[in-house]
Amino acid sequence: MKNNKPKYMQIIDAAVVIIAQNGYHQAQVSKIAKQAGVADGTIYLYFKNKEDILVSLFQEKMGTFIEKIEEEIAGKPSAAEKLLTLIEKHFELLAADHHLAIVTQLELRQSNLELRIRINEVLKGYLKLIESIIHTGKETGEFRQDLDVRLARQMIFGSIDETATTWVMNDQKYDLAALAKSVHTLLVKGCGTAHL
Amino acid sequence: MKNNKPKYMQIIDAAVVIIAQNGYHQAQVSKIAKQAGVADGTIYLYFKNKEDILVSLFQEKMGTFIEKIEEEIAGKPSAAEKLLTLIEKHFELLAADHHLAIVTQLELRQSNLELRIRINEVLKGYLKLIESIIHTGKETGEFRQDLDVRLARQMIFGSIDETATTWVMNDQKYDLAALAKSVHTLLVKGCGTAHL
Amino acid sequence: MKNNKPKYMQIIDAAVVIIAQNGYHQAQVSKIAKQAGVADGTIYLYFKNKEDILVSLFQEKMGTFIEKIEEEIAGKPSAAEKLLTLIEKHFELLAADHHLAIVTQLELRQSNLELRIRINEVLKGYLKLIESIIHTGKETGEFRQDLDVRLARQMIFGSIDETATTWVMNDQKYDLAALAKSVHTLLVKGCGTAHL
Amino acid sequence: MKNNKPKYMQIIDAAVVIIAQNGYHQAQVSKIAKQAGVADGTIYLYFKNKEDILVSLFQEKMGTFIEKIEEEIAGKPSAAEKLLTLIEKHFELLAADHHLAIVTQLELRQSNLELRIRINEVLKGYLKLIESIIHTGKETGEFRQDLDVRLARQMIFGSIDETATTWVMNDQKYDLAALAKSVHTLLVKGCGTAHL
DNA sequence: GATGAATGAGTATTCATTCAT
DNA sequence: AATGAATGAATACTCATTCAT
Numbered sequence: 001m002k003n004n005k006p007k008y009m010q011i012i013d014a015a016v017v018i019i020a021q022n023g024y025h026q027a028q029v030s031k032i033a034k035q036a037g038v039a040d041g042t043i044y045l046y047f048k049n050k051e052d053i054l055v056s057l058f059q060e061k062m063g064t065f066i067e068k069i070e071e072e073i074a075g076k077p078s079a080a081e082k083l084l085t086l087i088e089k090h091f092e093l094l095a096a097d098h099h100l101a102i103v104t105q106l107e108l109r110q111s112n113l114e115l116r117i118r119i120n121e122v123l124k125g126y127l128k129l130i131e132s133i134i135h136t137g138k139e140t141g142e143f144r145q146d147l148d149v150r151l152a153r154q155m156i157f158g159s160i161d162e163t164a165t166t167w168v169m170n171d172q173k174y175d176l177a178a179l180a181k182s183v184h185t186l187l188v189k190g191c192g193t194a195h196l
Numbered sequence: 197m198k199n200n201k202p203k204y205m206q207i208i209d210a211a212v213v214i215i216a217q218n219g220y221h222q223a224q225v226s227k228i229a230k231q232a233g234v235a236d237g238t239i240y241l242y243f244k245n246k247e248d249i250l251v252s253l254f255q256e257k258m259g260t261f262i263e264k265i266e267e268e269i270a271g272k273p274s275a276a277e278k279l280l281t282l283i284e285k286h287f288e289l290l291a292a293d294h295h296l297a298i299v300t301q302l303e304l305r306q307s308n309l310e311l312r313i314r315i316n317e318v319l320k321g322y323l324k325l326i327e328s329i330i331h332t333g334k335e336t337g338e339f340r341q342d343l344d345v346r347l348a349r350q351m352i353f354g355s356i357d358e359t360a361t362t363w364v365m366n367d368q369k370y371d372l373a374a375l376a377k378s379v380h381t382l383l384v385k386g387c388g389t390a391h392l
Numbered sequence: 393m394k395n396n397k398p399k400y401m402q403i404i405d406a407a408v409v410i411i412a413q414n415g416y417h418q419a420q421v422s423k424i425a426k427q428a429g430v431a432d433g434t435i436y437l438y439f440k441n442k443e444d445i446l447v448s449l450f451q452e453k454m455g456t457f458i459e460k461i462e463e464e465i466a467g468k469p470s471a472a473e474k475l476l477t478l479i480e481k482h483f484e485l486l487a488a489d490h491h492l493a494i495v496t497q498l499e500l501r502q503s504n505l506e507l508r509i510r511i512n513e514v515l516k517g518y519l520k521l522i523e524s525i526i527h528t529g530k531e532t533g534e535f536r537q538d539l540d541v542r543l544a545r546q547m548i549f550g551s552i553d554e555t556a557t558t559w560v561m562n563d564q565k566y567d568l569a570a571l572a573k574s575v576h577t578l579l580v581k582g583c584g585t586a587h588l
Numbered sequence: 589m590k591n592n593k594p595k596y597m598q599i600i601d602a603a604v605v606i607i608a609q610n611g612y613h614q615a616q617v618s619k620i621a622k623q624a625g626v627a628d629g630t631i632y633l634y635f636k637n638k639e640d641i642l643v644s645l646f647q648e649k650m651g652t653f654i655e656k657i658e659e660e661i662a663g664k665p666s667a668a669e670k671l672l673t674l675i676e677k678h679f680e681l682l683a684a685d686h687h688l689a690i691v692t693q694l695e696l697r698q699s700n701l702e703l704r705i706r707i708n709e710v711l712k713g714y715l716k717l718i719e720s721i722i723h724t725g726k727e728t729g730e731f732r733q734d735l736d737v738r739l740a741r742q743m744i745f746g747s748i749d750e751t752a753t754t755w756v757m758n759d760q761k762y763d764l765a766a767l768a769k770s771v772h773t774l775l776v777k778g779c780g781t782a783h784l
Numbered sequence: 785g786a787t788g789a790a791t792g793a794g795t796a797t798t799c800a801t802t803c804a805t
Numbered sequence: 806a807a808t809g810a811a812t813g814a815a816t817a818c819t820c821a822t823t824c825a826t
Contacts, residue, residue, distance in 0.1 A: 007790095025308055029817060039791045041819075050817065080388070110306050112221050120365070134387070143387045148378050151359065155382050158358025159351040166350055169316070182344050186351050190386030191330065191339045192276070225800060226809095235808045237802075246800060399811095417700055421796060431812045433798075442796065472780070502698050504613050512757070526779070535779045540770050543751065547774050550750025551743040558742055561708070574736050578743050582778030583722065583731045584668070617821060618788095627787045629823075638821060 008046045011036045012057045020099035024107040029053075054111060055118050061100060062122050065093055066129060073129070079137030080188060086133065087160060087187075088180040094164055095176045105161075105168040130156050156187055204242050207232045208253045216295035220303040225249075250307065251314050257296060258318050261289055262325060269325075275333030276384060282329065283356060283383075284376040290360055291372045301357075301364040326352050352383055400438045403428045404449045412491035416499040421445075446503060447510050453492060454514050457485055458521060465521075471529030472580055478525065479552060479579075480572040486556055487568045497553075497560040522548050548579055596634050599624045600645045608687035612695040617641075642699060643706050649688060650710050653681055654717060661717070667725030668776060674721065675748060675775075676768040682752055683764045693749075693756040718744050744775055 014036035019027045029050055033040045047053045069089045076082045094101040108119060130153045137143030143152075163183055167176045210232035215223040225246055229236045243249045265285045272278045290297040304315065326349045333339030339348075359379055363372045406428035411419045421442055425432045439445045461481045468474045486493040500511065522545045529535030535544075555575055559568045602624035607615040617638055621628045635641045657677045664670045682689040696707065718741045725731030731740075751771055755764045 023309055028815095033792095040793090040817090041791055042789085044818065045789070106309060106312075110308060110312075112306060113219055113302065116306075137387060141389070144385075144389055147382075147387060150362075151375060151378050151382060152387055154358045154362055155351070155355040155379070156387075158354035158356075160354075162350045162354025162357070163347065166346075169313075179347060182347050183351070186343075186347060186386065188386045188388040189340075190382065190384045191333060191343060191348050191352075192384040192386075193338070193340055224798090229809095236800090236810095237808055238806085240801070241806070415701055420794095425813095432796090432814090433812055434810080436797070437810070498701060498704075502700060504698060505611055505694065508698075529779060534781070536777075536781055539774075539779060542754075543767065543770050543774060544779055546750045546754055547743070547747040547771070548779075550746035550748075552746075554742045554746025554749070555739065558738075561705075571739060574739050575743070578735075578739060578778065580778045580780040581732075582774065582776045582780075583725060583735060583740050583744075584776040585730070585732055616819090621788095628789095628821090629787055630785085632822070633785070 007036070007038060007042065008056075009060070011038065011043060011046055011053065012060055015053050015057050016061075016097075016099050016103050019107045020102040024110040027107075051111075051115055051118075054108065054115060055122075058104070058108065058119050059122050061104070062126065065090075066125050068093065070129065073133070079133050079140055079142045080184075082133045082136065083156070083187065084180065084184045086130070087184050088177065090160055091164065091177045091180050094167075095172070098172060101164070101168050101172065105165045127153060127157060159183060159187060201242065203232070203234060203238065205256070207234065207239060207242060207249065208256055211249050211253050212257075212295050212299050215303045216298040220306040223303075247307075247311050247314075250304065250311060251318070254300070254304065254315050254318050257300070258322065261286075262321050264289065266325065269329070275329050275336055275338045276380075278329045278332065279352070279383065280376065280380045282326070283380050284373065286356055287360070287373045287376050290363075291368070294368060297360070297364050297368065301361045323349055323353060355379060355383060399428070399430060399434065400448075401452070403430065403435060403438055403445065404452055407445050407449050408453075408489075408491050408495050411499045412494040416502040419499075443503075443507055446500065446507060447514075450496070450500065450511050451514050453496070454518065457482075458517050460485065462521065465525070471525050471532055471534045472576075474525045474528065475548070475579065476572065476576045478522070479576050480569065482552055483556065483569045483572050486559075487564070490564060493556070493560050493564065497557045519545060519549060551575060551579060593634065595624070595626060595630065596644075597648070599626065599631060599634055599641065600648055603641050603645050604649075604687050604691050607695045608690040612698040615695075639699075639703050639706075642696065642703060643710070646692070646696065646707050646710050649692070650714065653678075654713050656681065658717065661721070667721050667728055667730045668772075670721045670724065671744070671775065672768065672772045674718070675772050676765065678748055679752065679765045679768050682755075683760070686760060689752070689756050689760065693753045715741055715745060747771060747775060 011032065015027070015032050018032050018035050022031065029043055030040050032053065033043050036043075043053070047056060069086055072085050072089055073082045076085055094105070109116070111119070131149055134143060134147065134149050134152050134156075138145060138147060138149075160183065163179060164176065167174065167179075207228065211223070211228050214228050214231050218227065225239055226236050228249070229239050232239075239249070243252060265282055268281050268285055269278045272281055290301070305312070307315070327345055330339060330343065330345050330348050330352075334341060334343060334345075356379065359375060360372065363370065363375075403424065407419070407424045410423050410427050414423065421435055422432050424445065425435050428435075435445070439448060461478055464477050464481055465474045468477055486497070501508070503511070523541055526535060526539065526541050526544050526548075530537060530539060530541075552575065555571060556568065559566065559571075599620065603615070603620050606620050606623050610619065617631055618628050620641065621631050624631075631641070635644060657674055660673050660677055661670045664673055682693070697704070699707070719737055722731060722735065722737050722740050722744075726733060726735055726737075748771065751767060752764065755762065755767075
């Protein structure tokens with residue numbers, strides 16, 4: 001009967017499920033508490049308020065996300081391979097947790113501006129990772145020397161994110177991970193033919 | 197289809213101002229009515245409910261948006277030039293209306309899922325436009341024959357959108373339109389060097 | 393069916409009844425609204441918040457209270473008669489409204505310090521009235537020349553208030569107004585015999 | 589009757605400090621426990637519930653209060669001197685403990701009616717003491733024979749209490765004890781001149 | 785005796801929408 | 806057409822008290 005899982009993660013995992021199932025605006029604290037198997041008041045022993053649950057959720061999940069991708073990337077010799085790995089892992093991790101995919105791609109974006117700014121703080125770690133790959137590519141000569149790093153980063157993140165969001169909005173019907181290679185090719189080569 | 201009663205656009209324009217100034221969640225119907233110079237109840241003579249104001253807002257503004265871009269594109273001979281024009285116009289139109297930029301890039305995304313799905317319906321016209329350019333490019337040989345049209349469209353839209361959102365979140369400090377050429381080059385050539 | 397009584401006073405009167413019947417801490421806004429025959433939200437068209445109902449209640453009732461007493465006192469020639477009239481009216485007005493007596497003598501004193509400070513602001517008008525009678529008495533020679541006005545005021549108000557509170561705590565069992573003369577004699581002559 | 593366990597008084601003294609510093613409604617059990625240096629649960633080994641802390645606080649402090657005043661009064665030959673001593677001691681004891689003064693004159697009065705009724709039970713001992721002085725005065729001929737004992741008691745207690753409360757609400761800025769003689773004179777002689 | 789993590793009941797306030805005028 | 810007063814559903818958070826250790 002005893003659940004040794006620390007209540008902190010228990011509540012965060014419950015929040016993911018409840019938000020994915022009910023939507024952001026129908027995810028009441030009492031529902032999350034019930035799903036976590038604790039009393040409403042217990043939530044407030046671990047989180048300052050409701051917003052704190054959501055920011056913590058994003059920090060914990062995104063933190064794990066970035067860590068895993070960093071580990072995988074470290075071993076790859078070229079920027080192209082690093083980028084491919086990043087896209088593959090990103091898609092694989094989303095596909096592996098359908099609830100989390102809904103929460104991060106759709107529901108959490110309904111939060112108010114203040115919360116989204118705090119979420120963006122967490123995202124910065126991921127954007128830095130993308131930028132480091134771009135730098136590597138410019139150093140190895142794989143990428144163009146005149147590449148604007150910020151713009152390239154926006155293209156890479158925007159493309160990955162749009163692809164993932166479209167996939168979630170289509171009810172995760174198709175195999176997201178299978179798209180990684182094509183997205184990678186697009187990002188490296190662009191739409192044009194090589195000789196242009 | 198467009199409602200020609202003057203109060204209709206009066207209310208939509210008021211909504212843009214109020215949402216940009218107060219944020220999505222602080223944009224009460226009564227505030228919009230006051231800004232539009234009408235009584236609260238009058239709103240409901242022109243719109244079914246609050247959501248209808250927002251969807252109509254997006255339809256009206258995005259409709260104009262697409263029309264203008266379509267006109268400009270029509271005259272361009274190549275897919276590359278069409279794409280460049282689309283990016284340029286997109287950035288120019290956003291830069292020309294600071295309020296609208298805030299509303300479409302930040303505030304309207306906080307709306308609930310149902311509303312966002314209806315907004316996406318409106319967006320489809322724009323996405324079709326992008327896809328038609330991609331088709332053109334494949335036909336003229338400018339773009340790769342094995343290009344996945346949907347993925348290419350997601351890359352193009354995702355990159356443009358991410359670039360615009362980053363610009364708004366940075367308080368529209370720099371010249372967005374000036375980035376059009378670089379974004380275009382990135383989308384056509386990708387990050388890699390030509391010979392790869 | 394139409395009730396022409398302005399809702400503002402309707403709500404204040406409802407608050408007096410509900411607080412007297414249920415006690416300060418059991419006087420929920422929804423109960424007051426129901427008693428007043430309006431919707432919960434209507435309360436907030438007339439009052440900023442719950443505290444505002446209570447302060448307004450005290451202002452309205454105490455304002456009437458002070459006005460009535462001032463009118464009666466104005467015609468009295470001597471300080472002694474003015475004081476007697478003040479005590480009589482004070483006791484009569486409390487005895488005339490059992491609900492109000494409970495609310496002002498018992499329930500409103502449970503409010504938090506901030507509210508009580510605002511209530512004290514209203515009370516100041518009454519205390520000024522008492523002080524003006526004391527000044528009159530010193531001028532006419534009825535009262536001792538070395539009388540400390542503030543202390544005398546504290547004795548007069550303290551005695552009246554303590555007498556009223558004791559009466560309410562004894563469930564208003566006896567005739568409060570009948571005590572006015574004795575209280576007046578006590579305040580003018582003190583406990584001691586005249587020759588001391 | 590007094591609980592001799594050291595933690596009992598430790599908790600009561602902590603309650604006085606916490607209530608004086610934070611106000612009645614911000615004096616949570618957990619704050620009192622922390623100030624007393626015990627765990628929250630330990631409170632409930634010494635007190636039945638929170639109300640019991642407050643009633644016990646009043647009993648302990650008021651008990652000491654009454655005892656000290658009784659001792660001092662016993663030696664005085666006349667009712668006038670007894671009354672003067674009572675007022676002096678009352679004011680001196682309040683002035684000696686600023687925290688206690690705030691708690692008894694302001695904060696404890698915000699408690700709910702039930703608690704205040706229990707506090708009044710404790711107060712009865714003090715009121716009896718005042719009545720015994722009045723009886724003495726009537727017997728010795730110092731006080732008027734037609735004095736209504738209850739009314740005289742209400743005047744005496746009301747005046748002392750109002751004077752003390754006003755002093756606390758003025759942040760204990762002036763010397764309360766210095767007012768004892770004047771208050772005493774007022775109570776014995778009243779406001780009027782001797783020959784009236 | 786002592787601890788402190790866990791409990792769960794209870795309520796003021798906002799705002800989209802209506803409808804009598 | 807236009808008004809705007811009235812409606813009423815819906816929800817995060819606190820804190821006194823308990824009880825397993």
